[in-house]
Amino acid sequence: MSVTVLVLVEAVNDYLPILEQQGYTLILAPTPAARAAAIAEHAERIDAVLTRGPLGFRGDEMAALPHLKIICVIGAGYEHVDLAAARAHGLVVSNGAGVNAPSVADHAMALLLALVRDIPRADASVRRGEWAKITRPSLQGKRLGILGLGAVGMAIARRAGGFDMAVSYHNRRPRQDVSYEYRESPLALAAGCDFLIVATPGGAQTRSMIDAAALQALGPQGFVVNIARxxxxxxxxxxxxxxxxxxxxAALDVFDDEPQVPDAFKALTNVVLTPHVAGLSPQASEDTVRMVGRNLEAFFNGQPLLTPVALD
Structure with a gap:
């Protein structure tokens, strides 16, 4: 069976030949203009869509593709994929839950260290010949709160153990397979930690979980890292x-209107910023594309998806 995949993502191009070697025909559309043109020109050919959470896929786009059967999302988040429309059109959706967790967890810890130890300003000081000595906190013995103890959150928690930090977490529900302390709300989590890492998926259910009250509870000695949404x-x-x-x-890898970052954040000296790269590494990108290939293979062979997204 010949399957054509509309590819909206741009970060895994080096690994797309993996899908081509499996026999899939790819239509690359990494910009909004190319996306609209590809849907208009190739509507009768497209069987599958490859996207990521921030790019999503809209209901009107689904309606324009009469042969579309499956939407594959790179990464765990699928916040801008219209799941209700997918259900209405009889589509299935998969994601890459857990595939890039090691890379994201590494980046979260790197951001935390850079932020708490103030590495960017120390580096700039040396480059300017100032040799400024700044006393900064260490991580040992601190309390780390993790919002979202999924694959990424668990990977962060394991790394935190190497720094002798006490870990607590908030999830939709407590996990029975961990010994970390569960907090009943984001506010309680923030109030009981020194460092707060946001690792929960985006979407309506998690919008503004870390609000003014939670930040107030975190306090003037507290740091927040967001590698989620x-x-x-x-x-x-x-x-x-x-x-x-x-x-x-704060250390931020994600922003409301990427790639636009408010100048007000850039002007602050107590902020570390990276361009949504936490999930990017050669291994993570390759593994992500291979997972897409496995989901496509399973679906078109009438088998269950490896990482299905619930549409209800």
Whole structure:
């Protein structure tokens, strides 16, 4: 069976030959203009769509593709895929849950270390010949709160053990397979930790979980790291907390309107910023594409998806 995949993502191009070697025909459309043109020109050919959470896939686009059967999402998040429309059109959706967790967890810890130890300003000091000595906190003995103890959150928690940090977490429900302390709400999590890492999926259910009250509870010695989705934090409240010293600092890999980053965040010295690269590594990109291939193979052979997304 010949299967044509509309590819909307741009970060895994080096590994797309994996799908071509499996026999899939790819139509690359990494920009909004190319996306619209590809849907208009190749509507009768497209059987599958490959996207990622921030890019999503809309209901009107699904309606324009009469032979579309499956939407594959790279990464765990699928917040801008219209799941109700997918269900209405009889489609199935898969994601890459857990595939890039090691890379994301590594980046989360790198951001935490850079933020708490103030590595960017120390580096800049040396380059300017100033040799500024700044006393900064260590991670040992600190309390780490993780919002979302899925594959990424678990990988972060394991790494935190190497720094002798006490880990607590908040999830939709407590996990029975871990010994970490469960907190009943994001507010309680923030109140009981020194460092807060946001690792929960985006979407309506998690929007602004970290709000002004949670940031106030984290306190003036607290740091927050977000490697999940910007929507999980109230960006206006976060900016105000940083400007007013209500928290000590923040490290952000995700933003509300990527790739646009508010100048107000760039102007702050207590912020570390990276361009949504936490999930990117050669191994993660290859594994992600291989997972897409396995889901496509399973679906078109009448077998269950490896990583299905519930549409109800």
């Amino acid at each position: 910007a929507s999980v934090t109230d960006s206006a409240a976060l900016l105000q907390a940083l400007e007013q010293g209500l928290i000590a600092g």
